[in-house]
Amino acid sequence: MARVKSSDQCATAELVSAYLDGQLQPGELDIVVEHLVECGECIAEFHRLKEIRAALRTLPFLEVPERLLPDTHPGEQLSAYLDGQLDTVEHEFVVSHISFCTDCRLELHELDAARTAIRSLPGLDPPEFLAVHRERIEKERWTRRRVVGAGVGIAAAAAVVVAAIGPATDPGGNLDINPLFDQHQARVSFEPGVNFAPVFHSTADNP
Amino acid sequence: MSRQLFRLVAVASLAGVFLATFVGGATAAELEDFLDEADQAIFSGRQATWCSYSGHTEFSVVDVEHAGALVMVENAGSSQMVGGGRYSVVGGSGAGIAITDWSSTDASSRYSTSSVEADTRLGRDVVVVSVDEEDKIRARIWFDKDTGAALGSEIYDSAGDLFRLSWMLDFDTSTRKLYAALRESGSTYDVVVSADGDGLPDVAAGYTRSDTYAGPDESLHAFYTDGLFSFSIFVIEGRISESPFVDADSMSGGQYRWILTPSELWVQWSGDGLTYVLVGDLPPDHLDKVLPELPQPAQANILSRLWHGLFG
Numbered sequence: 417m418a419r420v421k422s423s424d425q426c427a428t429a430e431l432v433s434a435y436l437d438g439q440l441q442p443g444e445l446d447i448v449v450e451h452l453v454e455c456g457e458c459i460a461e462f463h464r465l466k467e468i469r470a471a472l473r474t475l476p477f478l479e480v481p482e483r484l485l486p487d488t489h490p491g492e493q494l495s496a497y498l499d500g501q502l503d504t505v506e507h508e509f510v511v512s513h514i515s516f517c518t519d520c521r522l523e524l525h526e527l528d529a530a531r532t533a534i535r536s537l538p539g540l541d542p543p544e545f546l547a548v549h550r551e552r553i554e555k556e557r558w559t560r561r562r563v564v565g566a567g568v569g570i571a572a573a574a575a576v577v578v579a580a581i582g583p584a585t586d587p588g589g590n591l592d593i594n595p596l597f598d599q600h601q602a603r604v605s606f607e608p609g610v611n612f613a614p615v616f617h618s619t620a621d622n623p
Numbered sequence: 624m625s626r627q628l629f630r631l632v633a634v635a636s637l638a639g640v641f642l643a644t645f646v647g648g649a650t651a652a653e654l655e656d657f658l659d660e661a662d663q664a665i666f667s668g669r670q671a672t673w674c675s676y677s678g679h680t681e682f683s684v685v686d687v688e689h690a691g692a693l694v695m696v697e698n699a700g701s702s703q704m705v706g707g708g709r710y711s712v713v714g715g716s717g718a719g720i721a722i723t724d725w726s727s728t729d730a731s732s733r734y735s736t737s738s739v740e741a742d743t744r745l746g747r748d749v750v751v752v753s754v755d756e757e758d759k760i761r762a763r764i765w766f767d768k769d770t771g772a773a774l775g776s777e778i779y780d781s782a783g784d785l786f787r788l789s790w791m792l793d794f795d796t797s798t799r800k801l802y803a804a805l806r807e808s809g810s811t812y813d814v815v816v817s818a819d820g821d822g823l824p825d826v827a828a829g830y831t832r833s834d835t836y837a838g839p840d841e842s843l844h845a846f847y848t849d850g851l852f853s854f855s856i857f858v859i860e861g862r863i864s865e866s867p868f869v870d871a872d873s874m875s876g877g878q879y880r881w882i883l884t885p886s887e888l889w890v891q892w893s894g895d896g897l898t899y900v901l902v903g904d905l906p907p908d909h910l911d912k913v914l915p916e917l918p919q920p921a922q923a924n925i926l927s928r929l930w931h932g933l934f935g
Contacts, residue, residue: 497814507811514814515723528816528837591859591866593889593900595720595839599815600855600887600902601703602710602720603834603846605692606727607853608655608662 432462436469489517494524654736655729655850657752657764660771665690667799669792672885676786676907677872683885684792688801689772695801702804709812713804721812726833728848733829734761744774745794754851759783761906762851770796781908787885820845823856828912830854830905847903847913854903856917863898866891878920892920 431448434440440448452459490510496502497510514521667688674681686697693706695713702713711719737755741748744765754762760783765775774794778787820835823845830847838844843858868880868891882889888910890901899918901910 511721511812511814515721521723524814525816589861589863589865591863591868591891591898591900593867593902596842596844596855596857596900596902597887598710598720599722599836599839599844599857600846601705602708602722602815603725603836603844603855604853605694605705605710606708606722606725607848608658 661773664770664772666772668794672789674787681885688798718811722815728833827916852905857900859898894921
């Protein structure tokens with residue numbers, strides 16, 4: 417009766433695994449082939465490893481939810497997102513991520529608030545060495561103003577009269593109500609109230 | 624004898640429950656349940672909506688596909704997808720709008736359901752829920768028993784006159800194009816972020832400001848709801864010279880201008896260097912109470928009022 421060797425005791429067991437992985441060094445293949453001919457234990461191990469590898473290959477591919485992955489926060493992409501500089505794939509990732517990640521949503525709000533604060537900073541006064549130069553320019557302007565002042569005064573008086581008796585439509589910008597409608601509808605979609613099918617732009621554009 | 628008495632009590636109890644549920648009154652919580660179920664219904668069909676306000680009438684018929692809170696509306700050759708805080712144009716090239724932060728507001732205690740009755744519409748069994756406000760009819764809604772969908776609704780003003788009417792003209796318990804259209808709808812969205820709503824009241828005539836956002840073009844967007852109706856206020860820097868409101872009808876001596884669509888009422892006014900735009904489905908008597916509680920329009924001078932008086 418042949419003595420069966422334990423795989424722990426078999427010095428070439430690791431080489432068999434490497435063979436299956438295609439990682440054998442030159443010359444090692446001959447060792448494995450010769451060993452498999454005489455070692456029943458390693459032949460069984462060889463087939464078992466092959467079956468395991470085949471079974472692993474047939475397992476469905478699972479995606480780890482983004483929220484469970486460490487270090488997958490958009491980070492600097494949040495700023496690029498606010499600047500509208502992301503491509504479609506990055507944009508989708510950021511939108512999807514902030515829909516569940518409170519930290520990133522908060523960071524986005526803070527970034528947006530910081531940008532707004534920066535935009536609202538007061539302008540800087542010019543340095544002193546420019547003040548003299550500016551004074552001279554102002555004098556020249558004032559001279560020119562006096563020349564045309566009389567004519568402008570008459571025109572302004574006429575304009576005041578027209579404004580006083582005309583309709584109260586102050587000069588201002590254009591208002592496109594469609595983006596307002598879109599944002600209102602987006603928010604209303606969370607409400608379970610009596611939601612009428614919203615009548616979109618065709619009517620809102622041409623009331 | 625005691626067994627007969629027990630049976631009698633049991634039958635009487637069941638009859639009471641039945642009457643309370645189907646032909647009697649219901650609580651505000653039950654109204655919320657009806658509305659929640661309608662929100663999750665799956666159906667498609669054509670929907671007609673009619674609205675009348677201050678002598679103006681608007682009417683529309685649109686194709687609607689509804690699946691869970693996702694709604695696709697086809698109107699005048701254009702399709703829009705709305706749901707879960709997102710809005711996009713199907714096949715549109717621009718980005719959609721996505722709102723990710725929102726607060727839930729329970730139905731206001733000012734509504735109660737005075738009756739819940741069985742009826743039939745479009746060959747389907749329906750439950751008709753009458754919603755009252757201060758003992759006056761405010762709305763009647765026809766809920767499909769099978770799907771929970773709202774097949775029709777009537778909204779009344781404080782005088783009991785019909786303000787808005789909406790009916791499904793045909794009804795199918797499946798959707799035809801919604802999911803295919805979903806793939807074609809915009810893949811990119813501009814995310815709307817929350818903002819502070821300084822200067823706007825937390826509550827206006829029973830409507831609670833549930834959320835405030837940064838609006839389009841650096842405007843501010845505040846959303847108010849009473850659980851049944853809702854409106855948005857957009858606060859825009861500066862005054863507006865070109866807009867659909869320029870030639871619109873006015874009220875309160877020209878201080879407010881308004882536009883009616885079948886599904887919404889729009890109001891615009893200016894004050895303190897800001898332009899305000901209100902859009903919502905609230906009934907007109909609610910609007911009359913809400914406007915005085917919002918930032919006020921600038922007082923026009925006597926010559927402007929004279930001009931409006933003479934030329935409208």
